[in-house]
Amino acid sequence: SQTIHQWPATLVQPVGSPLSLECTVEGTSNPNLYWYRQAAGRGLQLLFYSVGIGQISSEVPQNLSASRPQDRQFILSSKKLLLSDSGFYLCAWSYGDIRGEQYFGPGTRLTVT
Amino acid sequence: TQLLEQSPQFLSIQEGENLTVYCNSSSVFSSLQWYRQEPGEGPVLLVTVVTGGEVKKLKRLTFQFGDARKDSSLHITAAQPGDTGLYLCAGDEAAGNKLTFGGGTRVLVKP
Numbered sequence: 001s002q003t004i005h006q007w008p009a010t011l012v013q014p015v016g017s018p019l020s021l022e023c024t025v026e027g028t029s030n031p032n033l034y035w036y037r038q039a040a041g042r043g044l045q046l047l048f049y050s051v052g053i054g055q056i057s058s059e060v061p062q063n064l065s066a067s068r069p070q071d072r073q074f075i076l077s078s079k080k081l082l083l084s085d086s087g088f089y090l091c092a093w094s095y096g097d098i099r100g101e102q103y104f105g106p107g108t109r110l111t112v113t
Numbered sequence: 114t115q116l117l118e119q120s121p122q123f124l125s126i127q128e129g130e131n132l133t134v135y136c137n138s139s140s141v142f143s144s145l146q147w148y149r150q151e152p153g154e155g156p157v158l159l160v161t162v163v164t165g166g167e168v169k170k171l172k173r174l175t176f177q178f179g180d181a182r183k184d185s186s187l188h189i190t191a192a193q194p195g196d197t198g199l200y201l202c203a204g205d206e207a208a209g210n211k212l213t214f215g216g217g218t219r220v221l222v223k224p
Contacts, residue, residue, distance in 0.1 A: 043201060043215055105155050
């Protein structure tokens with residue numbers, strides 16, 4: 001069966017510090033991978049998605065970047081965090097087929113102080 | 114970009130009552146998913162509907178996809194406290210690569 005991991009689970013970082021969130025998927029090959037941000041109690045905003053190694057599509061111009069160094073690894077980064085980067089970050093994967101179903105990790109709660 | 118609007122944003126009911134959540138768009142989707150999310154956790158996929166007019170049942174939950182594939186509804190019969198959570202609908206924009214999410218409906222079922 002497939003499993004998706006995210007770490008860390010929670011993170012408190014000062015403004016201006018760097019960020020690295022990691023997501024890995026087990027049990028499947030060549031998945032589509034996604035990073036979302038969620039405001040408290042609201043819907044999901046797609047930040048980046050990737051259909052293969054080294055292929056990154058950015059949905060929202062911002063302070064963040066993403067990389068996919070391996071088939072089942074997806075990393076979200078920032079060189080200098082802003083207060084507005086605080087939120088709940090979710091990684092997801094899909095088969096990329098016509099059904100479009102996505103499967104989510106447990107999330108990372110980021111607080112920028 | 115296609116938009117999905119969910120209504121209501123918040124619903125508070127007593128255990129045993131029924132509820133319906135709506136998901137509407139002016140655009141056509143090739144498929145639509147419903148997810149439920151608990152606080153501090155990732156969303157969990159409940160169902161996918163693909164065909165216009167399709168109805169799927171998951172125990173006390175009934176999901177319907179509109180005939181024109183622009184809207185969907187989730188109906189819960191005899192709600193229980195375990196049904197409490199954030200319900201999210203999501204539409205497939207481009208045959209599998211991206212989803213557009215609605216703003217979510219927070220459901221609270223009081224015992």
